Amino acid sequence: MAFPSAPSVLWSVSLLTVLFAAAVHSNIVFDDDPLQPVTSDETVSVGGTVILTCRVAESDNSSLQWSNTAQQTLYFGEKRALRDNRIQLHRSTPTELSITISDVQLSDEGEYTCSIFTMPVRTARATVTVLGVPGKPQISGFENAVQEGGKVTLTCTSTGSKPPAKLRWYRGDQELVGRPDVVESVPDDPTYNVSSELTLVVSRSDDNNLITCAVDHPSLAPGDKRSEQALRVLYSPVVEIQPESDLPREGEKFHLQCIGNGNPEPTSYIWEKKDGELPPLSKADGAYLRFEMLNKSDNGVYLCHADNGIGNGQGEYTLLVQDPTAMSPSSGVDHAVIGGVVAVIVFILLCLLIVLGRYLIRHKGTYLTHEAKGSDDAPDADTAIINAEGGHSGAEDKKEYFI
Incomplete structure (x- = not known):
């Protein structure tokens, strides 16, 4: 220059x-x-x-x-x-x-x-x-899905750092411990390439979990440079049988669905009835077991076997066919409410009748008492009868009439 x-x-x-x-x-x-x-x-x-x-x-x-x-x-x-x-x-x-x-x-x-x-x-x-600012880390070594219980080894590499960067592994927010970093100097350059390995034994809970490799370096703020790798784990299905309704009734159509939670999804389903054969009016249709017309003879424990190529799982369901006249729990509650209201009304009416009866009895006694006042002072029976029927004035009128 x-x-x-x-x-x-x-x-x-x-x-x-x-x-x-x-x-x-x-x-x-x-x-x-x-x-x-x-x-x-x-x-x-x-x-x-x-x-x-x-x-x-x-x-x-x-x-x-x-x-x-x-x-x-x-x-x-x-x-x-x-x-x-x-x-x-x-x-x-x-x-x-x-x-x-x-x-x-x-x-x-x-x-x-x-x-x-x-x-x-x-x-x-x-x-x-x-x-020297390190480059964005690159994760390699995980191209195919791993079966549950297997091991997976991931390698993270970052280039161009000075001083050498540190690499950190995370699963979610949990920091994982990998092998010590391998530091390599770059020929004719004062920077370094750094790599780290992480080995995991995977379970079904790791499926779709993100494994993160982050670079720790004085030139970067925390989290500035990181890469993520989603784990793919293969595992056998967990099976559950879902009924069409919670109240299967005699004479109605009905079906059971076999739900297998696995990776991959199940491709094969086998239905059977415990301690017996499937009913003649039932039909196995893949993940479904269909009943054209329920009968109480269909009662029993039904099994579903689901297979996804990694393994198989089994679920069971106990079928209890209800009488068609049986009330649903909701209608039973409604009738109970109605019965309670009717009972309250009857009680009120009874109370009113009792009060009214007492009132009538009390006033009738008072009327009889007033009628008897004219006969108390009569000198003989004839006069008492005359006074009771109309009083003293009435007798005088009758006497004058006869004279």
Whole structure:
């Protein structure tokens, strides 16, 4: 790379380089010197941007300078000396010189020097560490489904990391322990390739589970780079027999369905009746056992055998044919409610009749008592009868009528 063509710049850079070499050779160290430059080490990932800052406590109007790992001058004050557009001035004051390097590459790693051209020249160094960003991990070694109880070995590989990345295995949120990582250096390149193996004994609960390989590296946030592999496990079916209804009635059509939960799905079904043969009016139709007309003689335990090529499973169902006149549980509940309402109404009516009877009896006694008042004072029986029938005034009227 060439320097700017201006003669004055070339002369200044040459002079500064000579002075800098003399200062380095003298190896003079100043403690508590306000003109001593101060820098800091920096870490950056490949492709990122790093800021190099050089400061002094005081200024005597001397210029600050940044040089690269090859001792080429990058910036002298506000003047750029190296034709590299990735390097730009960030800040320049009498006490600070900051520059940026963008699109950082692995070759940019090393020790950078800040100098102030006083007498003698003072220097400070900053080490730039460049991280090689690992590639997205790749999982291999699992192409075909594995039968339940078998073993599967997965290999995860990530390339281009610096320092070497660490690989972690997960099943869901549970971290798994694989074999120690294998680290290989890349020829003519400061990066590394890393691989890891994981061996699992699988069960039916692992079917469709995701196995994750994640890269752990200083250049990445957790979970930034990961790959997933879904497990495929073959297992024999678990069988269940599902009835068409919970209340099979005599004389009705009815069927049983054989449901086999396996991987793959069952392809063969065999129906049988425990301790006997299938009824003559029943028909086995694959996963279904159909009854054209139920009869109480169909009662019994029915078995279904399902096979998917990996293994077979068996389910059973006890059939109890109901009388067609039997009430369903819901209708029984309705009748119970109605019976309760009727009982309450009858009770209320009885109470009303009792109250009404007591009322009538009480008033009838009062009427008889008033009628008997006229006969209590009669001197003889005839007079008492006359008084009871109409009272004393009525007798007088009758007497006058006869006179």
